[in-house]
Amino acid sequence: MGGVRGILLNSSILFATDDNENEDTTLRSGADYLLQKLRYSKILTGLSYGQGLSAPKANLLQELARIYSYDCFILSSSSEDYGMSEAARLWGKDEGSFMHVISSCHVDLIHNMVISGWLIVMLGSHLQNSTIDAKYVASRGTSSIFSIDNLEELPITICNLNKKVPGSFLRPKCCVFSSNNQSNVLGLYKGNLH
Numbered sequence: 153m154g155g156v157r158g159i160l161l162n163s164s165i166l167f168a169t170d171d172n173e174n175e176d177t178t179l180r181s182g183a184d185y186l187l188q189k190l191r192y193s194k195i196l197t198g199l200s201y202g203q204g205l206s207a208p209k210a211n212l213l214q215e216l217a218r219i220y221s222y223d224c225f226i227l228s229s230s231s232e233d234y235g236m237s238e239a240a241r242l243w244g245k246d247e248g249s250f251m252h253v254i255s256s257c258h259v260d261l262i263h264n265m266v267i268s269g270w271l272i273v274m275l276g277s278h279l280q281n282s283t284i285d286a287k288y289v290a291s292r293g294t295s296s297i298f299s300i301d302n303l304e305e306l307p308i309t310i311c312n313l314n315k316k317v318p319g320s321f322l323r324p325k326c327c328v329f330s331s332n333n334q335s336n337v338l339g340l341y342k343g344n345l346h
Contacts, residue, residue, distance in 0.1 A: 155314040156195060156271065157248025160225070160239050161186075163201035163213055164255035165275045165303065175206045182303030189307050191220045196243045198223035236268050249313075253306065256299075273298045273309060 168178040190197045199213050199222055210226075217224035225238055236252060243250070249271050256276030274297070300306055 155248050155317045156251050156310050157246065158196035158198070158239060158243045158250040159190060159310075160198045160200055160236065160250065160252045160270075162252070162254040162258070163199065163205055163209065164257060165253055166199070166213070166216075167209060175208045177208050177212045180303060186303045186306055187216060187220050191222075193307075193310075195310070196223075198225055198239050198242075200225040200227055200239075202227045236270055251310070269296075271296050271298065271313070273300060273306065275300055275303065 166179055166183045167176070168180050169176055197220070199217050201210060201213055203226065205213075214224055216222070223239065223242060236250070240250060251271040251273060252268075253273045253275065256274045258274075298309060300309060
């Protein structure tokens with residue numbers, strides 16, 4: 153596995169409500185932080201949403217894609233791979249892995265996604281009630297499924313995955329800065345390691 157070179161963010165992780173028909177366009181806590189960090193990471197990033205998403209939410213996602221220079225993928229109801237093949241085609245087949253970040257409300261889709269060869273990150277802790285607990289699967293050696301509890305954990309997850317890639321030019325550097333006596337992950341970027 154190469155470093156993470158592309159990330160597809162499903163709309164379900166960006167909005168405060170998982171209800172697609174709800175017109176509330178309030179972003180989930182940490183969404184702005186994540187979008188800003190990924191913008192400067194030089195990791196290919198895309199936003200995806202289904203045709204059933206309300207117009208205000210779809211318009212906001214398209215605006216976010218424009219502001220942050222991300223790709224935007226509208227998924228058809230017949231899409232078997234949830235936009236992953238379209239993103240892979242657009243982003244090319246260079247070295248590295250692609251990551252799909254979805255909400256745990258889509259746990260029923262995970263079986264089909266794992267087959268794709270992408271890394272799957274599930275946001276949310278409702279996994280205990282599901283037939284697939286991503287933390288359990290990951291702890292048993294299935295290294296393509298990961299679980300995070302909030303969006304702020306995603307940059308650190310990416311960093312940890314990329315640190316496992318020995319000598320890869322895709323391996324992002326994790327920069328830490330000190331502000332108000334607290335250390336924070338500043339961002340991720342590709343480049344040669346010197």
